[in-house]
Amino acid sequence: MSTHQLPAEFITFWQSLVESFQRRSTRATHRELVRRWYAGVAIPGYPRHSPNASLPSGWSYCNLLRHLPSKAQFILRRHGRN
Secondary structure (H helix, E strand, C coil): CCCCCCCHHHHHHHHHHHHHCCCCCHHHHHHHHHHHHHCCCCCCCCCCCCCCCCCCCCCCHHHHHCCCCCHHHHHHHHHCCC
């Protein structure tokens, strides 16, 4: 099974979204991402789209799990790099 190439801006956005949910539920984070897409909200790394546009390739829950922030990244972002 191969992973889909995702824009770097999107991966950063996805990781930030996961962190905003405080890693409680990646399923809930994925649902929020999909909700935003279908609402027509701008998503970094993707051009403007109509609200009824299909999800971009690579946005499956299983594929996005491969791009979760590491525990170290999570701690650095939460506490800063002081």
